[in-house]
Amino acid sequence: MENATRLFDCINTQARAPRVDLLNAKENGSWKLYSTAEVHTMVYQLCTALIDLGVSGNDGTAAGRDKIGLISNGRPEWIITDLAVQQTGAILVPLYPNTGTKEIEQILNEAEVKFVFVSSKDLCDKVKLVHANIPSLKAIYTFDHIDDCTHWSVLLKPLADGYEQKIKAISDSITENDIATIIYTSGTTGRPKGVMLTHKNIMSNAMASGAVLSQIPLKERSVLSFLPLNHIFEKMCTYVYLYYGFSIYYAENMDTIGPNLKEVKPSLFTAVPRLLEKVFEKIMVQGQKLTGIKRKIFFWSVKVAEAYELHDTSLWYKIKLAIADKLVYSKWRNAIGGNIKAIVVGSSACPVKLERIFTAANIVIMEGYGLTETSPVIAVNCYEKSKRRFGTVGPLLSGVQVKIAADGEILCKGPNIMAGYYKNAELTAEVIEDGWFHTGDIGELDKDSFLKITDRKKEIFKTSGGKYVAPLPIENKMKENYFIEQMMVVGSERKFVAALIVPSYTHLKPWCDKNEIPFLSNKELIKDARVIELYQSIINTYNPEFNHVEQVKKITLLSNEWSIDSGELTPTGKMKRKVIAEKYKTEIDKMYPSEVNENPTFVN
Template sequence: MNLAEAIISKNVEKHAIKSAIGFNKKGETWKELSWKKFGDIVFKTANALKNIGIQENDKVAIYSDNSSEWMIFDLASLSLGAISVPIYSTNNGEQAEYIINDSNAKVILVGNQYQYDSCLEIIKKGNTQLHTIIVSKKAVWINKELNSFYLEDFIAKASSKLDICKKEYDDIATLIYTSGTTGTPKGVMLTHGNFLNAFEAHFEFFPFEKFEEELSLAFLPLSHVFERSWSLFCLYGGARVYFLEDPKDIVKTLSEVKPTMMCAVPRFFQKVYAGVLQKAEEGSPVKKKIFDWALEIGWKVAELKRNEKVIPFSLRLKNSVADMLVFSKIKERLGGRLWFLPCGGASLSPEVTRFFDSVGIHITVGYGLTETTATLTLFPLTHFEHGSSGQPLPGVEVRIGENDEIQVKGNSIMKGYYNKMEETQKVFTEDGWFKTGDAGKFDDKGNLIITDRIKDLMKTSNGKYIAPQQIENILTNNNYIQQIVLIAEGRQFVSALIVPNFEFLHDFITKNNISFTNWEETVKNEKIIKLYKEKINELQSHLAEFEKVKKFTLMPSEFDINTGEITPTLKVKRNVVLKKYENIIEKMY
């Protein structure tokens, strides 16, 4: 079955007047489209694409921030049997050009002036495949003589009646180019069946009640497999999805939209966690005592819930008081209604998941890759294990192969890399298992525990193996540390490049009357270095001696997407950073 048909046709018939999506244009209030209107716009867009020659298996690219238009264009392309190709909105023109050329995209949707200008330049350079640029916002200037159209005008005269292209489960739905912490991006071929099987596996795994009444906020980039799969899954199940265009507005948006569900990356939860603890530490002794008492009560309740045990009346009563005094204020900052929060992209320490569970917000930690249509394993609603990555979804097989590599099989595994047969063969074993490149193990209850990326494992000159992600995760749980990169390969001890959380550091400087000229000078200040030494020593006190950071350098600015130091999903490109700051690193040794 066609993925778009499974989402649109089913829900238009079942929930015609119910809200499907929400969006917010600059300076306006949030608006919604019913399933009937949403379906009409998707089909009008599909027919408009058909009118300019887009056929089955043609590539249609999307180079834009999150928006309702993003999802409409995606589902319209799929309705025609075309193959959608998302491009990160933060990609520069050169990166976008590579994906457009490699995929042979014929039409592209863009969201802002830079994206439009970049695509116009690609056409001027002589790209003969890309023939039409569609722009979602009329604030963008376009050259109408060069096949450029505003989306609103593009679909104005198109019909809303469409015979959706029939598709088999094995037919390609999308090419998602890996952001790539190393090497050249590769187009991951995911099929209609990959998505539909993954969706059904989730509904089999979770006993959702009245799923169509849920509201999800699309906060992460739709160009990434995690948010895209999650948002499509929500729409598939009849839930509403609101689209946040600028992730910097997340705090304000949470209070406006009040979502019940939202997928997020570990850094989001780490910042909330560290912020709450910091505020508690700065409060009066009485407030700190109440906070600690509330967390203790919340933890007892969370543990009983996790193990499906009865909560005594007296404990329920105490938890109600804890909620009124402490937890409700934390939950209100997140909109007040969040209860289901899938988390992926990197590991999340058990201290953070335990904290949120104690507060009454469940984080569903999972593990997966672009090549596996996102989720492979995840926390069930009960009997999960903090510190693990949960259990395999129905239809997913997981084994531990050579070098402790996690290998998987199942109907959500990609068809391969587009036009890269040799690269595809490298990531599959002879007996057909996909090699994830991650190292892991199972605990005695069948929960998967990720130890690290195999390529990231470091060996010191003393022969000790360091798993950097785990240590970096522990250190970034602190509010004063925004980003960190460990160095240990072939070295006698572990060192680190640390990007401070400049907002919190500025508060510290102000409170301690430290003179400020610029960050280059401030990060060299002896008092600041002393602060970070104390923080790091405290955070890593439980680590083995050989794992501890012995020396570090504070960086005067954040690692940046535009300079290629981090991916659009905020993962540090370790090789790029190590090469760029080679001189700084050598000084630590």
């Protein structure tokens, strides 16, 4: 590892400690294991084929080097393609599988992509629809066997003599400062930006992030991967796994995560907070089904977990925790494989309540923070307890510098800062000044270098009375209540703060049954006066924790959950505030009549 300066050097690192299960995926209902040797061979086969097809680094600049597109779910072929492309000197341009055809055309044209690898028929069909509009695109290859599509296996031919020297001659010319990938950010608003990341950017982040996991025993290093690999969070973590001796198992799809966890029994996985919320929701649903003493023990254990602190707990609390662990928490761990040491959480804020509960159950939550432009980690809570703190995103990553600007914005400098936005020097100059990257997030840095995110700079709004409101802390606090699934605070240029709320129907329906409220549909349920009163009381409970101008004066309950597929969330689960505001403009406008009601009010 000491000689590793480029991402693809992990091949040689792996060769010194080979695994029979380096990369793994379900094929025809069974796990197919790809050993280190097999991955090594396939990488070189594909690399050789791409070189023979004329793929190269050309003049060495980002604009002059060939680009290879990749649109696929997480699977061994993804990382094999990534490693092969790197060694040709070309640049990988990965896209989300749910990217629309218009955006695919836009990105592939801007990057002048030469070849595209896709996983499935629907993705192949998407690219075929716009192929004629992309002059640079020569061919499409698929990982699945599909009629009328070229399977990537045509490129994986037996290696001829001298292939190593051929590849080495090219790869030796590639430096840590060369661009390894261009990742187009999905963004919550506006046109996607192509973030150029060098080998050094990602490598520095992977090496420092790997050290954060060093306490996980080597023999227990296996992971289940299910987040999109084109997102820098999961991509960087993949290189942590490759360099630090983890076996990687790829989930079949998002619906099979539960069964796959039980099969693989990983020690680690990465997740977004939304997934943790769903996992805990299922735990609570099972608890609701219990009766008698078992039900009492379950909810007592949840209360014990909610009171968990990382340090200085009393002997009596430790005794209660041990009892709860034996009777309840152990079952939670078994439900996710029984071997989980930690869950690394990123992309958006994780509710502190969930951090406490999972950590109390001996499932360490390692929340971190960063952006695509920072490769991505700026700070992360470590596996080591002394380097974790609830309500923060952890201490700064080794080698990364942070300072807080006068307006509270987080500025970052270090080897992880991007080379710039592709073909957009003007925008690059706007966000990087004297080497400091302006994150757009508002935060605080304490004396121990623990970082706390308080809001997005662009999301802070001003009421018509001239008072500033940061919506994120309000939303995060109120979402700690089990009955609130999703929430968006509104009020820009309005007289007061209001909110759109998606109820947690998983918890609301049992409550309605208990209170003899008939269920016909979500739409009818949220009109019931008793349901309205429930949510008004929840808001009343939390409002005193905020100053007068930040208190939520009116709420509207919504019948449909926001999702990636329906367009309200980004592929990493962040709210698209502008999209939500436009979609529910009528509902928002109804909350702002001429007279202001100072008490929380439901608007039908």
